[in-house]
Amino acid sequence: MFFNDSQLAEIRNLILHSNTITVVTHKSPDGDALGSSLGLKHAFMSLFSKQISVIVPDAFPESLDFLPSSDSILVFDVMKEKATEVLQATDLLFCLDFNHPGRVGDLEELLRETASRCHAVMIDHHQQPEPFVKYVGSQTSASSTCEMVYRFCRTLGMQETPDQFTATCLYTGIMTDTGSFRFSATTPETHIIAASLLKANIRHWEIHEHLFNQNSYSKIQMWGYAFMSKLVVLPQYKTAYISLSTEELERYNYQEGDLEGLVNYALSITGTKMGVLMSERKGKIRISFRSTGNFSVNEFSRANFEGGGHENAAGGVYFGKLDDAISKLHQVLPQYADKLNA
Ligand SMILES: [Mn+2]
Numbered sequence: 001m002f003f004n005d006s007q008l009a010e011i012r013n014l015i016l017h018s019n020t021i022t023v024v025t026h027k028s029p030d031g032d033a034l035g036s037s038l039g040l041k042h043a044f045m046s047l048f049s050k051q052i053s054v055i056v057p058d059a060f061p062e063s064l065d066f067l068p069s070s071d072s073i074l075v076f077d078v079m080k081e082k083a084t085e086v087l088q089a090t091d092l093l094f095c096l097d098f099n100h101p102g103r104v105g106d107l108e109e110l111l112r113e114t115a116s117r118c119h120a121v122m123i124d125h126h127q128q129p130e131p132f133v134k135y136v137g138s139q140t141s142a143s144s145t146c147e148m149v150y151r152f153c154r155t156l157g158m159q160e161t162p163d164q165f166t167a168t169c170l171y172t173g174i175m176t177d178t179g180s181f182r183f184s185a186t187t188p189e190t191h192i193i194a195a196s197l198l199k200a201n202i203r204h205w206e207i208h209e210h211l212f213n214q215n216s217y218s219k220i221q222m223w224g225y226a227f228m229s230k231l232v233v234l235p236q237y238k239t240a241y242i243s244l245s246t247e248e249l250e251r252y253n254y255q256e257g258d259l260e261g262l263v264n265y266a267l268s269i270t271g272t273k274m275g276v277l278m279s280e281r282k283g284k285i286r287i288s289f290r291s292t293g294n295f296s297v298n299e300f301s302r303a304n305f306e307g308g309g310h311e312n313a314a315g316g317v318y319f320g321k322l323d324d325a326i327s328k329l330h331q332v333l334p335q336y337a338d339k340l341n342a
Pocket of ligand 1: 032033097125144145177
């Protein structure tokens with residue numbers, strides 16, 4: 001367990017005596033971010049009859065609309081006033097699926113303020129946590145934050161098989177963050193937890209359907225275009241990358257989440273050790289890194305693209321033009337040639 005017994009006792013006490021509990025998760029929230037946040041919300045409802053507010057920095061993909069109570073989420077970008085009001089009234093804050101205040105975008109200042117003013121708990125599985133809260137629940141080996149939230153709630157008295165709403169949320173995050181149970185962080189324990197969640201009679205095939213079988217025609221066309229015209233393979237560095245400009249995204253009617261998973265195809269090319277996806281958003285370049293084996297994209301992104309994450313999956317950013325971001329990638333790769341070819 002990522003909290004010791006005395007921390008757990010303190011946190012339980014805080015939950016019991018708090019009037020306003022709020023969950024915040026990271027920017028561009030994914031299945032694990034939303035699943036853990038809404039999962040905690042539903043679990044606390046059953047366990048303590050407590051209402052939790054969930055705040056996300058910006059919009060989430062429509063494919064996650066099916067999550068129970070997703071309509072109650074406050075999106076900071078478009079509901080600044082209400083979200084600020086809630087955070088200012090918060091006396092217990094949960095930070096889920098991120099470990100650095102820089103991961104919440106425009107919400108950062110307000111988050112730092114709230115975290116320093118009230119009691120705050122982090123539950124997260126990314127590398128190198130920054131201890132900006134008192135209770136740092138970090139386990140970098142965990143498959144997902146949802147798996148951690150499951151174990152956390154179990155210590156608070158949750159049944160092995162929780163209610164259907166909680167189970168749906170937690171299953172979604174475990175499934176998406178493990179790449180449908182195939183990434184190396186998937187353990188026997190992960191499967192045991194998933195099995196316990198399935199016993200709540202959740203409709204797991206529908207979850208899969210929502211997440212992976214709802215592609216728009218324009219998205220599939222964009223992926224085809226990316227593969228045909230925008231995929232660059234650099235065999236000398238065992239690296240493949242895809243870059244997409246705002247103009248290209250708009251040409252294919254880009255919707256939030258449309259690029260989810262695309263980077264894995266760059267990595268899937270035989271002989272490739274690192275896959276990179278760069279996309280131009282509002283004047284900055286958002287970057288996804290994936291790797292296999294012992295090449296750490298966490299370190300690579302931290303050193304060159306102001307990001308980080310996991311050893312084999314990380315995010316980054318470049319402030320400038322897309323062409324310059326590509327040049328920077330070409331420029332730094334030679335320093336990593338040995339590691340990439342090891
Ligand atoms: Mn996660």
